[in-house]
Amino acid sequence: MSALAAEPTVGSPMSSVRSGARSGPRLEIDLAAVAANTRLLADRAAGELMAVVKADGFGHGTVDVARTALAHGASSLGVTSIEEALALRCAGLQEPILSWLNPVDADFASALGADVDLAVPTALHLQAVAAAAARTRRTARVHLHLDTGMARDGSSPDAWSALCARARRAERAGLVSVVGVMGHLGCAEVAGDPRTDAGLRTFRWGLEVAHATGLRPSLRHLAATAATLTEPRTHLDLCRVGAGLVGIDPSGTTPLRGALTLTAPVVSVRRVAAGTGVGYGHTHVTDRPTRLVLLPLGYADGLPRATSGRAEVLLRGRRRPIVGRVSMDQIVVDVGDDRVAIGETAVVLGPGDRGEPTATEWAAWADTIPHEIVTGIGPRVGRVVSATSSLHHQLRSL
Numbered sequence: 001m002s003a004l005a006a007e008p009t010v011g012s013p014m015s016s017v018r019s020g021a022r023s024g025p026r027l028e029i030d031l032a033a034v035a036a037n038t039r040l041l042a043d044r045a046a047g048e049l050m051a052v053v054k055a056d057g058f059g060h061g062t063v064d065v066a067r068t069a070l071a072h073g074a075s076s077l078g079v080t081s082i083e084e085a086l087a088l089r090c091a092g093l094q095e096p097i098l099s100w101l102n103p104v105d106a107d108f109a110s111a112l113g114a115d116v117d118l119a120v121p122t123a124l125h126l127q128a129v130a131a132a133a134a135r136t137r138r139t140a141r142v143h144l145h146l147d148t149g150m151a152r153d154g155s156s157p158d159a160w161s162a163l164c165a166r167a168r169r170a171e172r173a174g175l176v177s178v179v180g181v182m183g184h185l186g187c188a189e190v191a192g193d194p195r196t197d198a199g200l201r202t203f204r205w206g207l208e209v210a211h212a213t214g215l216r217p218s219l220r221h222l223a224a225t226a227a228t229l230t231e232p233r234t235h236l237d238l239c240r241v242g243a244g245l246v247g248i249d250p251s252g253t254t255p256l257r258g259a260l261t262l263t264a265p266v267v268s269v270r271r272v273a274a275g276t277g278v279g280y281g282h283t284h285v286t287d288r289p290t291r292l293v294l295l296p297l298g299y300a301d302g303l304p305r306a307t308s309g310r311a312e313v314l315l316r317g318r319r320r321p322i323v324g325r326v327s328m329d330q331i332v333v334d335v336g337d338d339r340v341a342i343g344e345t346a347v348v349l350g351p352g353d354r355g356e357p358t359a360t361e362w363a364a365w366a367d368t369i370p371h372e373i374v375t376g377i378g379p380r381v382g383r384v385v386s387a388t389s390s391l392h393h394q395l396r397s398l
């Protein structure tokens with residue numbers, strides 16, 4: 001190692017970022033990218049845009065993504081749980097929020113107290129929401145949720161007319177107001193998929209049933225990111241987009257910008273001989289003398305172990321293979337003859353414009369989708385909101 005001490009240190013590509021408290025792996029969140037993606041999606045949507053900020057804003061920070069999206073074209077927020085909705089209210093956000101996935105014993109009273117709209121998929125949920133409304137002397141704003149072909153959340157079409165009739169009775173009793181009807185499409189990545197037609201037909205039928213029951217929902221919504229980009233017929237009054245805000249386009253049709261950059265400092269560099277086994281199980285054995293670099297992040301930080309033997313990072317402007325198994329806390333990168341120095345910064349993941357791997361590439365290496373990569377970055381990675389965006393953010397909150 002003493003021979004390495006004299007090697008020059010190249011400036012970190014991330015040196016323009018405010019230095020965070022931590023010196024280890026760092027996740028930079030580029031809210032300017034979220035803003036640009038939001039503007040593009042709001043422009044495409046025929047009606048309104050709901051920013052879906054579930055799962056910590058797809059791993060980008062719920063409140064930061066929510067504020068940014070609302071400032072750039074979204075008019076409401078969507079989350080799964082009531083807890084996520086209440087956290088947004090606690091942060092001071094006053095725009096409409098819809099929560100759509102709750103167990104029947106969820107704290108509906110708190111949701112009503114915080115003016116949170118609730119999706120209702122079953123008669124039992126309706127009963128629980130109506131009871132909470134009676135108890136708190138409020139009228140619950142509900143969106144009846146119809147399963148439009150995923151066999152997942154939402155009322156089965158069989159139970160739909162009974163659910164509409166019950167909702168209408170609760171409306172007459174002043175307990176609920178049916179402001180919306182929602183569905184969700186499972187196959188909208190490709191325009192014109194016949195399963196999207198089927199979903200749309202089911203949804204139109206559901207709206208007719210609701211109307212015949214006397215319901216007058218003003219928010220009819222079916223499209224998520226993929227359908228927003230591929231199927232204008234599905235836009236109706238509102239598009240609910242999550243992935244697209246953070247730069248993920250499931251349809252592969254639209255240039256959206258990734259908003260995360262994950263970097264890690266080189267902890268150590270070692271020269272090794274040919275025939276050196278690397279990491280657990282020696283799944284990699286060097287075939288020549290080379291330099292191996294250690295980066296302090298692993299599968300606990302969101303780099304899937306399944307990418308072992310495939311993944312790469314960007315270091316000194318070039319792609320370098322991660323060799324051996326991805327460990328819980330560390331990875332080893334082969335830099336060949338390059339005299340990489342301790343303290344240099346590797347770009348593990350980013351929007352891709354400097355040649356670094358993207359979330360989509362990491363997803364391909366792990367045989368998954370980019371959504372799972374961006375929502376999987378672990379809690380011990382230091383988070384930094386990028387300088388321009390945080391300035392913008394500070395100005396907004398003045």
Ligand SMILES: *Cc1c(COP(=O)(O)O)cnc(C)c1O
Pocket residue numbers: 052054100184223224225226240241242243244
């Ligand atoms: C997550 C989710 C969305 C957002 O989907 P994206 O593809 O991320 O835009 C919309 N609607 C429902 C019901 C969801 O669960």
